[in-house]
Amino acid sequence: MSRVEFMQGNAACAEGALAAGCRFFGGYPITPSTEIAETMARRLPKVGGVFISMEDELASIAAVIGAAWTGTRAMTATSGPGFSLMMENIGYAAMTETPCVIVNIQRGGPSTGQPTRAAQGDMLQCRFGSHGDYSTIALTPNSVQEMFDLTVKAFNLANRFRVPTLLMSDEIVGHMRERMAIPDSVDIIPPAPLAEGSLPFEAGDDGVPGFAPFGSGRSIHVTGLTHDERGYPDTTDPEAHDRLVRRLVTKVESARREIADYVVTNPDAETVFVTYGPPSRTVEQVMHTHPDDDIGHLRLRLVWPFPEFALQEFPNAKVFLMPELNMGQMVREVQRHVDQPVISIPKIGGELHTPAELVRILEAHR
Amino acid sequence: MRHEVRFSGYGGQGIILSAVILGRAAALYDNKYAVQTQVYGPEARGGASMGQVVIDDEPILYPVVTDPDIYVIMSQQGFEKYGVWAREDAVMILDADLVRSRPGCRYYEIPATAEAKENLGREIVANIVMMGALVATTGVVSREAIERAVLDSVPKGTEDLNQKALKRGFELGELASTTPP
Numbered sequence: 001m002s003r004v005e006f007m008q009g010n011a012a013c014a015e016g017a018l019a020a021g022c023r024f025f026g027g028y029p030i031t032p033s034t035e036i037a038e039t040m041a042r043r044l045p046k047v048g049g050v051f052i053s054m055e056d057e058l059a060s061i062a063a064v065i066g067a068a069w070t071g072t073r074a075m076t077a078t079s080g081p082g083f084s085l086m087m088e089n090i091g092y093a094a095m096t097e098t099p100c101v102i103v104n105i106q107r108g109g110p111s112t113g114q115p116t117r118a119a120q121g122d123m124l125q126c127r128f129g130s131h132g133d134y135s136t137i138a139l140t141p142n143s144v145q146e147m148f149d150l151t152v153k154a155f156n157l158a159n160r161f162r163v164p165t166l167l168m169s170d171e172i173v174g175h176m177r178e179r180m181a182i183p184d185s186v187d188i189i190p191p192a193p194l195a196e197g198s199l200p201f202e203a204g205d206d207g208v209p210g211f212a213p214f215g216s217g218r219s220i221h222v223t224g225l226t227h228d229e230r231g232y233p234d235t236t237d238p239e240a241h242d243r244l245v246r247r248l249v250t251k252v253e254s255a256r257r258e259i260a261d262y263v264v265t266n267p268d269a270e271t272v273f274v275t276y277g278p279p280s281r282t283v284e285q286v287m288h289t290h291p292d293d294d295i296g297h298l299r300l301r302l303v304w305p306f307p308e309f310a311l312q313e314f315p316n317a318k319v320f321l322m323p324e325l326n327m328g329q330m331v332r333e334v335q336r337h338v339d340q341p342v343i344s345i346p347k348i349g350g351e352l353h354t355p356a357e358l359v360r361i362l363e364a365h366r
Numbered sequence: 367m368r369h370e371v372r373f374s375g376y377g378g379q380g381i382i383l384s385a386v387i388l389g390r391a392a393a394l395y396d397n398k399y400a401v402q403t404q405v406y407g408p409e410a411r412g413g414a415s416m417g418q419v420v421i422d423d424e425p426i427l428y429p430v431v432t433d434p435d436i437y438v439i440m441s442q443q444g445f446e447k448y449g450v451w452a453r454e455d456a457v458m459i460l461d462a463d464l465v466r467s468r469p470g471c472r473y474y475e476i477p478a479t480a481e482a483k484e485n486l487g488r489e490i491v492a493n494i495v496m497m498g499a500l501v502a503t504t505g506v507v508s509r510e511a512i513e514r515a516v517l518d519s520v521p522k523g524t525e526d527l528n529q530k531a532l533k534r535g536f537e538l539g540e541l542a543s544t545t546p547p
Contacts, residue, residue: 177402179393285428
């Protein structure tokens with residue numbers, strides 16, 4: 001059974017977080033993400049959770065990391081300028097292997113840019129924005145239902161891999177209203193507990209250490225400095241740094257197939273669109289109004305770690321077309337994994353590509 | 367069949383709410399698909415406001431309104447900004463006293479604000495009168511669906527007033543004749 005609603009994307013994100021057991025939100029309201037904070041502020045106290053309106057985004061992500069270390073599922077939501085401010089502590093969350101969820105309802109940038117308009121301009125920032133080597137997971141919903149579903153999934157992935165996990169949405173999906181269903185319950189995967197006798201940052205084959213949050217009975221030292229398996233700083237030994245940081249990256253990258261989430265349409269096609277987020281809906285419209293087995297579509301519901309093997313699902317592909325609401329960001333990732341030409345279809349300014357625009361480009365490249 | 371409905375007026379008239387109510391009626395009570403979007407900017411109360419809805423029997427892929435076939439316009443500025451380019455085969459429901467211009471497409475004149483103020487006693491329900499007229503003239507959703515969606519969406523204690531406003535809108539829609547006929 002489920003409850004059917006006509007709901008806004010941002011509200012659906014908040015509902016997804018609550019369904020996934022999120023009980024802490026620390027945030028600083030920013031357009032166009034504010035409805036997530038508003039919904040959490042209303043709802044969290046009623047389910048025994050805590051909402052804190054923080055003084056800024058640096059503090060917001062810091063509070064989320066602290067809450068996560070008490071074993072509470074924790075989230076924040078922001079947009080471009082706030083996301084930039086969070087970068088240092090996203091690295092801290094990666095270094096300390098803190099399971100948490102960061103939602104970015106993207107707007108036009110750089111700087112304060114276009115507060116009320118949609119963009120996908122932070123797609124490389126969400127992967128590489130903090131200094132040093134690390135890996136994150138980033139999901140890209142294209143509907144109100146997916147705002148709910150992929151928020152739930154973000155919490156589960158954050159717990160499974162102990163990484164800050166990013167829901168990379170945008171003003172279009174965040175603000176549109178559609179019919180969606182809230183299931184009575186969702187599958188919640190808690191972090192694997194730290195085994196008796198294991199050191200706090202000692203990982204098994206999957207590279208993910210068990211989690212012993214504060215209050216679980218173990219004494220744990222948490223630091224952003226390079227640390228050994230006990231959690232104590234070891235900042236000069238090249239091997240200690242290599243062992244730790246290589247594990248932080250490979251625990252995510254080596255699980256790319258397990259993490260991947262994408263939809264393939266017309267795998268025999270020669271002309272293949274690659275999309276994530278709302279441009280996928282323009283492509284779906286084009287494919288619906290111009291049915292043609294020769295047009296394929298790879299829709300990524302999750303872009304980081306990048307599932308390069310998904311491109312091989314189109315063995316006859318002669319050209320890849322990639323509409324994005326930026327000047328060409330994820331297209332670089334596609335280009336470096338295939339030999340065929342990859343055409344970027346950038347659009348900035350805040351509006352979604354229209355079906356007519358994509359039809360024109362399709363005709364020019366066939 | 368895909369319908370694109372655009373509501374425009376000034377901030378404070380309940381333009382966005384009208385779009386949400388219509389989407390809700392279609393998606394929850396008429397077993398159709400609907401996507402509601404809005405112009406979302408730094409406009410203040412009194413500035414031009416716009417909300418829109420795509421309604422279809424099939425799942426909606428492209429979510430944005432590009433060329434509406436139905437307009438509901440409740441201010442002159444709203445007409446100038448969001449209604450003046452209406453295509454020839456569109457239909458427009460106008461609040462006759464608030465919009466001076468007339469479009470090139472078919473239109474219905476509905477005195478919604480006057481009706482709300484003088485006969486219903488509360489100007490604030492003018493948008494609900496317009497919703498009733500919209501449904502009576504276009505049938506874009508059923509009367510049962512719009513009634514349920516209105517009752518879901520209005521503050522407690524105002525249900526009777528809103529229901530009355532909606533019914534009055536149905537009547538005004540039935541009585542109105544299109545121009546050109």
